[in-house]
Amino acid sequence: MALLFRSSVDSEARWKPHLARLMPELEVRIWPEIGDPAEIDYALVWRPEPGLLASLPNLKLILSLGAGVDHILIDPHLPGGVPIVRLVDPYMTDAMSEYVILQVLRLHRQDLDYRARQESGIWLELDQKNAAERGVGILGFGELGQDAGRKLKGLGFDVALWGRRPKTVEGLRGYAGTTDFSALLGRSEILVCLLPLTPETEGILNASTFAMLPKGAALINAARGAHLVDEDLLAALASSRLSAAVLDVFHDEPLPAGHPFWRHPRIIVTPHIAAATHPPTAAPIILDNIRRFEAGRPLLNQVDPAQGY
Structure with a gap:
């Protein structure tokens, strides 16, 4: 089970220890060193490059690193049918x-x-x-x-x-x-x-x-x-x-x-600091949705792409 981490503003060093401690069986790969794209099950992203998510043929779930998802939905190549969840922390x-x-x-x-x-x-x-x-x-x-x-x-x-x-x-x-x-x-x-x-x-x-x-x-x-x-x-x-x-x-x-x-x-x-993502509290919420997906349970804060949130 592999997760791709890609953020244009945040450092993987802030996230990887929390993800590894809470779900050691999850392999975290950091863009651009993603290995075989077909092995990526989950993507944890903020402002991913257009086409990045579409390049992952077996992607199961897209997780936003923030409360908003406009940075994901703006991608003209966004793969259809892959659920998206936003972060509510x-x-x-x-x-x-x-x-x-x-x-x-x-x-x-x-x-x-x-x-x-x-x-x-x-x-x-x-x-x-x-x-x-x-x-x-x-x-x-x-x-x-x-x-x-x-x-x-x-x-x-x-x-x-x-x-x-x-x-x-x-x-x-x-x-x-x-x-x-x-x-x-x-x-x-x-x-x-x-x-x-x-x-x-x-x-x-x-x-x-x-x-x-x-x-x-x-x-x-x-x-x-x-x-x-x-x-x-x-x-x-x-x-x-x-x-x-x-x-x-x-x-x-x-x-x-x-x-x-x-x-x-x-x-x-102010420099976009009103509500910065906080890995110690956000990581458990993100991983809970991955566990829910794996168990076939309802996802939390799933996005309706037609509504934009």
Whole structure:
């Protein structure tokens, strides 16, 4: 039983000890030294090269190294009929919620404004809303959105979530579909994007979306860079339609040195660190799905390629 490990951003040295300890019978092969491709049963990947998975004739299961699978589904040569599972790790969920809470609080407490005044030596108290008066909208009603929503609500914020299809979750206000999209935006002084990247959600953070937010709203994007139309964000900030943005993901990563986001006074840039995969907690979850497949049991977090998640 052999597994191919291929990640464009992560080191196999972080993963191999955990995989070997928990499933010693699993032979882990590191791309490009994969040996006979016909011997590969499983592929654990992040941004694999187009055609790589199709070159494995006996591939049984594709496992994503992260919560998203757009990096797999984008492959035009993706082999049909091979199940794909995404990684849902409570550690990553907690990490994402920490990031969202940190950035919501920074925006809520006007951190950028106070920092600008500090640089100019200006002592000036700004009017401050209570958390209960601050509408926070979360795009994405999956595990990440629900966890962040619950924790923000626990801090007193007025939280609502939006997803493509109706969903009822105890304690959380939900919106769904095209009709409710504008309603969610209209109440969101801080908008958080945690959506999966699909053809329907690509470019969803655009001028039309920003126009439906309250004037002076702020944006947090911790999902995918392709959700955002960069030029529309810059225009919205220039016109004061938006007051600030926090961005953890970008069309090109690393973000090019000359990109205007780097030096924009109303944009906070972080290098895709909101919820990094953590091998000690993720490896058991990944191997559980391999054991499930071997035993003919239902897989956890299997992806519907037609839906994109």
